[in-house]
């Protein structure tokens with residue numbers, strides 16, 4: 001392969017059938033090597049050997065898995081046995097996990113070949129991948145723009161043809177935001193839909209692993225591999241969904257809810273137009289839409305950040321230089337741990353640890369943390385109420401297209417505000433898929449389709465129908481076929 | 482007589498009980514049987530707190546916690562939850578301890594002890610589940626060691642923390658409470674209290690309604706009594722000199738028998754408790770009745786039954802039920818021998834000999850006990866010989882039968898005694914004449930001669946009777 005291209009899983013498998021996984025994998029590695037977007041932080045040294053193993057079993061026994069030989073990119077906060085996993089943080093440099101995350105076990109069982117670990121905002125804290133210790137990833141559509149975040153690497157490598165599919169994680173929009181900015185498809189499943197075992201926690205009560213792909217069918221394929229109950233994650237739920245079955249091109253009678261709160265002040269005019277055009281298209285395809293009210297949306301952002309930072313302040317306590325990663329020596333343990341943390345964590349991570357510690361402290365706990373939980377309940381109720389009247393909600397994933405690198409990184413509040421349409425979904429725990437619905441000034445716009453708890457089938461059906469009846473996913477960044 | 486508690490002593494205790502009889506740890510599948518193994522050989526991503534690992538509640542630990550709660554006469558909460566207690570320490574791999582906060586599994590219980598003035602009730606505030614941290618080890622002493630080594634084998638072991646009300650009025654009552662608690666825990670079969678670190682204690686002490694000091698690092702019942710005695714004297718002296726007791730945490734230095742200030746209230750940690758997001762609240766209400774059914778007979782109930790069923794004094798029932806293995810031992814013996822006879826043998830004699838040697842009842846076989854008592858009741862050995870046999874078994878092993886044979890302790894048969902009597906009468910004509918002439922002391926001489934001939938194995942009372950019978954013929 002001379003040129004980077006978008007290949008869905010079925011294309012990749014055809015290609016493997018005519019050549020080999022080794023050849024396909026090598027070709028992706030070649031593209032990655034020549035890449036300028038800085039999407040990967042670690043390349044899997046064992047990728048070729050793994051592909052050869054799969055090739056040996058190709059005829060007959062062994063790998064008849066749905067992903068046999070298919071390369072995949074993994075966000076750097078998902079534990080991969082034998083492959084360095086750093087959360088794009090200096091503090092975890094050199095940490096090679098001795099165990100695989102649940103999703104990695106499932107992917108390997110299905111025959112997948114891990115290409116490498118993708119860049120992200122440090123510990124998934126960010127919306128632009130600029131807080132990575134390894135420097136930001138460039139948006140394949142425009143190298144001066146951010147890829148979104150925190151799973152910026154995972155979305156960018158798929159958009160740039162450096163991996164057919166990838167895994168990200170979504171705590172407050174971290175799969176959907178970069179999928180929107182990079183013009184690909186990304187799903188945040190219902191909370192409890194995928195085991196978090198092996199996902200390095202940022203904010204446990206909010207986050208889910210989610211797939212990123214160039215088409216809706218691939219999302220279904222990956223979900224059928226990695227989704228479902230795992231006894232090692234007490235928050236995973238016994239729910240059997242067959243994603244493949246939801247790939248039906250029919251939205252007749254689908255009731256869509258649209259909330260003005262998701263088109264709030266500051267929304268880009270082009271984004272607004274593209275999303276309304278998409279809703280119009282659904283109407284043309286046989287769906288109906290109505291305005292619904294989500295009155296607590298404006299409080300969601302504050303609630304989200306307090307909860308996320310509080311949980312993060314505790315989750316990140318284990319990085320103390322004692323057992324893994326960076327260690328700065330000191331005359332006693334406390335000095336060693338303090339120095340390690342001072343040197344190992346970046347600015348944004350430190351900010352969130354401090355704010356989270358503050359929010360949980362005696363005297364502030366009720367005022368911030370408990371209040372945030374109460375708001376969370378109200379936001380959930382908004383969704384419960386809305387989704388009892390309509391089948392899905394539609395909204396812009398991000399209020400703007402990808403912004404310039406460096407534009408917001410010095411202004412954390414402005415950056416936090418860009419999450420306004422994604423975080424309520426995490427607070428409510430409902431599923432949401434982001435897919436391209438147009439271009440504004442050459443940059444992709446993401447349409448967000450939100451469904452009820454464990455009703456992924458409905459949002460997948462809507463997304464699949466939209467994909468089948470529009471050509472938004474035919475558009476690719478320059479230089480990618 | 483009512484106890485007036487002249488100094489207004491109030492003692493509350495916190496007891497950590499390690500559920501070391503479970504097969505696995507609190508939140509992972511690692512084995513709990515690490516006590517004789519290499520450091521860091523019983524660890525996994527979960528109990529090492531590796532990034533991305535998640536806890537899963539050990540259902541058996543929950544059951545054990547419920548059992549303990551029920552045995553302490555607590556209410557079991559319908560729905561329980563875990564929280565994170567955040568603090569930094571090298572033995573704490575996650576930087577927080579997973580514990581329970583406002584929904585402890587059990588609360589509001591009570592335990593009855595023998596107080597300063599008869600039965601005394603100690604309130605149980607709560608009993609909650611949590612995980613044990615790892616252990617820090619030093620080569621040599623802490624100050625001279627080149628570094629600290631961490632063994633995470635203990636990390637993640639299930640603990641139950643029992644918190645009492647400050648209802649104890651003296652170190653003696655505290656000791657009795659701890660003894661009672663250990664007794665109950667052993668009955669429940671959830672903890673081998675003989676293993677290192679199986680039970681650890683903190684105490685809070687105040688006098689005359691003043692501020693309380695918390696004393697940490699107490700590792701034995703004896704230590705608890707000593708620490709409390711020291712702390713009460715310290716507080717009394719302080720007050721006598723016109724000082725005030727401040728609320729603080731103190732460390733018990735077991736070697737020196739003193740408590741040392743660690744930190745004052747102002748320096749207390751803010752643990753920033755919040756619900757553990759990786760574990761969902763757990764409903765246990767529907768399990769409580771079932772768990773209650775599995776509770777064994779507890780010490781108080783067994784003590785009452787022993788007095789009724791075996792007709793023994795309460796003093797004996799208390800001695801026999803203070804350890805479940807002693808109670809079981811007794812019941813096995815009593816199944817074979819009349820209870821009235823065997824009670825003093827087990828409760829007084831055997832227990833006394835065991836205590837003297839600091840041994841447990843496992844050092845003695847039920848069969849030996851049965852045999853020894855039978856030999857006494859069948860008049861084969863004297864009571865004194867029986868005690869000797871018990872001592873010999875405890876000191877140098879062997880079976881009752883062999884020891885009796887070896888030591889020639891079998892009582893001589895009646896005909897041997899009567900032959901001896903006849904011989905003595907024949908050989909001591911003078912003494913016989915003296916006796917018949919009214920000299921009473923001569924009888925004692927004759928009996929003494931019989932005992933001499935039988936080398937002391939004859940029963941003295943019996944020998945006397947037989948000499949009398951022969952003389953009066």
Ligand SMILES: [Zn+2]
Pocket residue numbers: 506509510511523524525526527528529637
């Ligand atoms: Zn473990």
